Structure formats: C-alpha cells, structure tokens
Amino acid sequence: MNVLLIYCHPLAESYAAALRDAAIQGLHAAGHRVEVIDLYAEGFDPVLSADERSSYYDRSIGTDAVARHITALRNA
Numbered sequence: 336m337n338v339l340l341i342y343c344h345p346l347a348e349s350y351a352a353a354l355r356d357a358a359i360q361g362l363h364a365a366g367h368r369v370e371v372i373d374l375y376a377e378g379f380d381p382v383l384s385a386d387e388r389s390s391y392y393d394r395s396i397g398t399d400a401v402a403r404h405i406t407a408l409r410n411a
Contacts, residue, residue, distance in 0.1 A: 336367045339411035343374040370407055 340358060344351040355371070362369045374381075390396050398405060 337411050338362050338367050338369045339407050340369055340371045341374065342371055343379075345375050370410070372404065372407060 340355065340362075342351070342355045344355075346352065359369050359371065
C-alpha cells in the first residue's frame with residue numbers, strides 16, 4: 336500500500352516527531368511504501384489570502400504551488 340503521511344510540527348524533538356517516526360517504521364516493517372510531507376520543513380503557509388479565496392474556483396489559475404501535494408495524494 337502507498338501511504339501519505341502529513342506531518343506538521345515545528346520541533347524536531349517533539350512527541351509528534353517520535354510518533355511520526357514510529358508510524359513510518361511500522362508501516363515500512365509491514366511492507367508499505369511511505370511518503371512524508373513535512374509542512375513546517377517546506378515552509379507551508381496555511382493562511383488563505385483574500386486574493387486566493389476570491390479566485391478559488393477559477394480553473395485558469397495554475398496549481399503549481401501545490402502540484403507536488405496533489406501528486407502525492409493521487410499516489411496514496
């Protein structure tokens with residue numbers, strides 16, 4: 336199985352990071368392929384600006400900023 340693990344925590348030594356690592360190890364041990372997206376590491380900005388919201392349904396605007404995430408979701 337292809338698994339997409341989304342991780343989001345600012346501290347590398349956090350309990351959340353330990354859980355992430357345990358999940359990855361367990362999934363690999365069970366024979367699964369794991370892809371991790373670390374939102375803090377990539378500088379992901381969760382704030383939706385007014386301009387982004389007003390063009391939300393405009394299909395002519397590209398999805399370059401999230402293209403890798405879309406691909407990862409489709410692969411999982």
